[in-house]
Structure formats: C-alpha cells, structure tokens
Amino acid sequence: MKIKITHLLLTLGLITFSVQSQAQDPNFHIYLCFGQSNMEGQGTIGSQDQTVDNRFQVLQAVDCSNINRQATEWYPAIPPLCRCWNGLSPADYFGRTLIASLPSHINVGVVNVAVGGCRIELFDKDIYEDYLDTYKEDWFQNALDSYDRNPYNHLLSLAKQAQEVGVIKGILLHQGESNAGDAQWPTKVKKIYDDLLSDLDMEANVIPLLAGEMVHEDQGGSLASMNKIVAQLPEIIPNAHIISSSGCSDKDDNIHFDAAGYRELGKRYGEKMLSLLEYDANAPILHSESNTTYSLSTVYPNPVDSYGQIDFSLPKATHVKLKLYNTAGQEVTQILNKPCTSGHHSISYDFASVPRGVYYYRLETNEKMLSKKVLIQ
Structure with missing residues (x-):
C-alpha cells in the first residue's frame, strides 16, 4: 500500500x-x-x-x-x-x-x-x-x-x-x-x-x-x-x-x-x-495525551538560544495566554495571546532577545494554568 x-x-x-x-x-x-x-x-x-x-x-x-x-x-x-x-x-x-x-x-x-x-x-x-x-x-x-x-x-x-x-x-x-x-x-x-x-x-x-x-x-x-x-x-x-x-x-x-x-x-x-x-522511553504512559486534557510541552530544543518550538493541547476552544517569567516571578514577555481551537497546537518563538538564564513559561486559560522551565543560553 x-x-x-x-x-x-x-x-x-x-x-x-x-x-x-x-x-x-x-x-x-x-x-x-x-x-x-x-x-x-x-x-x-x-x-x-x-x-x-x-x-x-x-x-x-x-x-x-x-x-x-x-x-x-x-x-x-x-x-x-x-x-x-x-x-x-x-x-x-x-x-x-x-x-x-x-x-x-x-x-x-x-x-x-x-x-x-x-x-x-x-x-x-x-x-x-x-x-x-x-x-x-x-x-x-x-x-x-x-x-x-x-x-x-x-x-x-x-x-x-x-x-x-x-x-x-x-x-x-x-x-x-x-x-x-x-x-x-x-x-x-x-x-x-x-x-x-x-x-x-x-x-x-x-x-x-x-x-x-x-x-x-x-x-x-x-x-x-x-x-x-x-x-x-x-x-x-x-x-x-x-x-x-x-x-x-x-x-x-x-x-x-x-x-x-x-x-x-x-x-x-x-x-x-x-x-x-524530554520524553521518558521507559514510561510512555506518563506522556500520553488525549483531546480531553490540557498539556504543555517542554521547549524544543532546551536549552534554547534562538527559535524554540512549544506544543500545547486544549480539550476545547478557548482564549490562551502564553507568557515568559523570570525566576523572581516577573513577567518578561508575552509569547501568545489569542483565541485557539481545541486540539494540538505548535508555535515557534524567537528567544534571542531574552537575556541568558533560567525562565518559566506559563500557559493560562480560564480553566487551567500550566508551566514549564526553559534555559536560554
């Protein structure tokens, strides 16, 4: 076939x-x-x-x-x-x-x-x-x-x-x-x-x-x-x-x-x-996703020095905010702020203008908040 x-x-x-x-x-x-x-x-x-x-x-x-x-x-x-x-x-x-x-x-x-x-x-x-x-x-x-x-x-x-x-x-x-x-x-x-x-x-x-x-x-x-x-x-x-x-x-x-x-x-x-x-070959169930859950991936690649890919999933259409924070909890930049459909999404973001260091990016909807760590080098 x-x-x-x-x-x-x-x-x-x-x-x-x-x-x-x-x-x-x-x-x-x-x-x-x-x-x-x-x-x-x-x-x-x-x-x-x-x-x-x-x-x-x-x-x-x-x-x-x-x-x-x-x-x-x-x-x-x-x-x-x-x-x-x-x-x-x-x-x-x-x-x-x-x-x-x-x-x-x-x-x-x-x-x-x-x-x-x-x-x-x-x-x-x-x-x-x-x-x-x-x-x-x-x-x-x-x-x-x-x-x-x-x-x-x-x-x-x-x-x-x-x-x-x-x-x-x-x-x-x-x-x-x-x-x-x-x-x-x-x-x-x-x-x-x-x-x-x-x-x-x-x-x-x-x-x-x-x-x-x-x-x-x-x-x-x-x-x-x-x-x-x-x-x-x-x-x-x-x-x-x-x-x-x-x-x-x-x-x-x-x-x-x-x-x-x-x-x-x-x-x-x-x-x-x-x-x-950043997936575990010995524990695939831990990383399984479905259309009924929220999920947020780790930036690829991580560490990142310029463009990185972020994937996330939504169980329903909703407004999404994706923001980058420093370790002190201060907002550094806004990556995304728009309505998104249900399902899987992938975005590419240029981190080149962000100073080197450890940061957290957070996905926010009316019902859910998820965060991940990223190292910018």
Missing part, C-alpha cells in the same frame, strides 16, 4: 495516518539518516520486524519493485528502510522506540540514504566526485547509480520534500569504518552537517546529530579504535551525541552488527532522541 505525497491518506485496519501536502505538520517528526553499510542495514529481517505501527513512516529513497515501493513516496516503515535489498538497520528500531513513547498525535518519518563501503567524503557536496570510484565493483557502483551518483544531493532532495509535510528534528549518522584512523573525520562530518543545515534553511547547531559507534571492542570489533575519533565529534558540533555500541552483538566479520545488535543500537538512538525531546 503506497502513500501519495500530493495527497496522503493511508488506512491500515483501524489506524489512520494522514499528511497534507500544502501544510507542514509540526507533529510529523522527520529524521535524516546517512552513512555506510551499517546505516544501510545488514541485519536479517525477522518476523517480528515486519509489523510496524503506521505512525512510523519511511520516505522511499529509490524505486524497489521487489517490495512494491516507488521513490519519493511514503510507506509504513517496514524494513528495508534504505535500498531494495538491504536489511535491518539502526533506523528501524530508532523509529519504533520513538513511536512507543511519543504522544499518539506525533508521527515519525525517516529518510535513509546510505552507501556501503563509502568514505565520509562521498557525502561532501564539494568533493564527492573524487570518491565515486573508491570501489569499481558492481555492488558499490550500483548503489551510486541508484542515487544518481550524488548521495548528498539525493538526501537533500528527499529532505526538502519531507520538509513540505513535516519538521526535521534530527540527523542520524553511522559511518567511520572506511575512515578508520582518520583524525580529520569529525571535521569532515561537521562540514556535511553544516551544509545540510544551510541547504535546508535550518539554524546552525540546533538540529541534533546522533552518531553511532563502530562495533565495540567488547564484541571484538575489528575497527573499534575508530570510536575514539567518533567520541571527539561533540567537541566541534555542540549538538552532537554519541550512541554507544557496547554490548551490541555483531556478525562474524566483526564490522557489521547482527539483527539483535541493530535492534539494540537503534533503540539507543531512539532513547537518546527521546531524552533530547
């Missing part, structure tokens, strides 16, 4: 997932995934992997007749999530982990463009052509051909399409095996990260970058020494986070994870993202 991007309406059993092409839905969270073979997915797809909550979607990167999918259309995120003959990847259980804990009105989509065996330079839009012949073998050249021989541009094009219907919340990376021992790897990753943010008109250093370790030394990983270089990434990208692979099982080659390893690693990516969104 496929989903048209121009008019998206998919019904699976009693579950309905819809996206309107003309309006960006702040509750459709998009994550970009890129890297080499471990991000492609080399795990055997089991029966437990072939059923997925319809709230988790994939924007198909390439045409795949073997699984009846067409490029640039949305589908339920049943693996493979990269190309036609790939296997289980970290993206699979990343999305499943998010869906298990996020409120029911939030949907998750992934875009996965990865090339087995590639150096990180293959995603650098300025020098990628120098790396198109890294391997002459058909498996490598066919992967490049499927992306029109420009993986970065292919990822960017899909990301722009995804932005039309959702909001990019994070970037997932798993790469490094082909750059093992390369001390400049973090700088090279930063170049690609910065290019993506710029080309997608997103603010620098706001979108989290989650980077996974190579197969860990405790599993006998043959390239585990690269993890020391990967660990340096947060030193040059403030919003980079390292996902540990310790204990994630691998294949006999000691380079690729096995299915169980991908499930665990993907779960760790998801748990890290949930912590950044």
Whole structure:
C-alpha cells in the first residue's frame, strides 16, 4: 500500500495516518539518516520486524519493485528502510522506540540514504566526485547509480520534500569504518552537517546529530579504535551525541552488527532522541495525551538560544495566554495571546532577545494554568 505525497491518506485496519501536502505538520517528526553499510542495514529481517505501527513512516529513497515501493513516496516503515535489498538497520528500531513513547498525535518519518563501503567524503557536496570510484565493483557502483551518483544531493532532495509535510528534528549518522584512523573525520562530518543545515534553511547547531559507534571492542570489533575519533565529534558540533555500541552483538566479520545488535543500537538512538525531546522511553504512559486534557510541552530544543518550538493541547476552544517569567516571578514577555481551537497546537518563538538564564513559561486559560522551565543560553 503506497502513500501519495500530493495527497496522503493511508488506512491500515483501524489506524489512520494522514499528511497534507500544502501544510507542514509540526507533529510529523522527520529524521535524516546517512552513512555506510551499517546505516544501510545488514541485519536479517525477522518476523517480528515486519509489523510496524503506521505512525512510523519511511520516505522511499529509490524505486524497489521487489517490495512494491516507488521513490519519493511514503510507506509504513517496514524494513528495508534504505535500498531494495538491504536489511535491518539502526533506523528501524530508532523509529519504533520513538513511536512507543511519543504522544499518539506525533508521527515519525525517516529518510535513509546510505552507501556501503563509502568514505565520509562521498557525502561532501564539494568533493564527492573524487570518491565515486573508491570501489569499481558492481555492488558499490550500483548503489551510486541508484542515487544518481550524488548521495548528498539525493538526501537533500528527499529532505526538502519531507520538509513540505513535516519538521526535521534530527540527523542520524553511522559511518567511520572506511575512515578508520582518520583524525580529520569529525571535521569532515561537521562540514556535511553544516551544509545540510544551510541547504535546508535550518539554524546552525540546533538540529541534533546522533552518531553511532563502530562495533565495540567488547564484541571484538575489528575497527573499534575508530570510536575514539567518533567520541571527539561533540567537541566541534555542540549538538552532537554519541550512541554507544557496547554490548551490541555483531556478525562474524566483526564490522557489521547482527539483527539483535541493530535492534539494540537503534533503540539507543531512539532513547537518546527521546531524552533530547524530554520524553521518558521507559514510561510512555506518563506522556500520553488525549483531546480531553490540557498539556504543555517542554521547549524544543532546551536549552534554547534562538527559535524554540512549544506544543500545547486544549480539550476545547478557548482564549490562551502564553507568557515568559523570570525566576523572581516577573513577567518578561508575552509569547501568545489569542483565541485557539481545541486540539494540538505548535508555535515557534524567537528567544534571542531574552537575556541568558533560567525562565518559566506559563500557559493560562480560564480553566487551567500550566508551566514549564526553559534555559536560554
């Protein structure tokens, strides 16, 4: 069953997932995934992997007749999530982990463009052509051909399409095996990260970058020494986070994870993202929302230095005031003051003019008052 991007309406059993092409839905969270073979997915797809909550979607990167999918259309995120003959990847259980804990009105989509065996330079839009012949073998050249021989541009094009219907919340990376021992790897990753943010008109250093370790030394990983270089990434990208692979099982080659390893690693990516969104992966019920209750989210991102997103829900139409207060209880600014309909709302506010420090923002209606803390840096 496929989903048209121009008019998206998919019904699976009693579950309905819809996206309107003309309006960006702040509750459709998009994550970009890129890297080499471990991000492609080399795990055997089991029966437990072939059923997925319809709230988790994939924007198909390439045409795949073997699984009846067409490029640039949305589908339920049943693996493979990269190309036609790939296997289980970290993206699979990343999305499943998010869906298990996020409120029911939030949907998750992934875009996965990865090339087995590639150096990180293959995603650098300025020098990628120098790396198109890294391997002459058909498996490598066919992967490049499927992306029109420009993986970065292919990822960017899909990301722009995804932005039309959702909001990019994070970037997932798993790469490094082909750059093992390369001390400049973090700088090279930063170049690609910065290019993506710029080309997608997103603010620098706001979108989290989650980077996974190579197969860990405790599993006998043959390239585990690269993890020391990967660990340096947060030193040059403030919003980079390292996902540990310790204990994630691998294949006999000691380079690729096995299915169980991908499930665990993907779960760790998801748990890290949930912590950044300030949801508890181990207590999803605490964060469930319905149309019969008032709710107020934590600003994303938090800490915030400029634009931040605030979500709130209303059980009925009412007048809403949203104000920012300092720790002394003094009103600093008014964020919102207008009538709002029932349901979920999302607003973006520029905190850049507010001095650094700890503040509280408060939602007020005739019947309810809710407040949350925010750190402005």
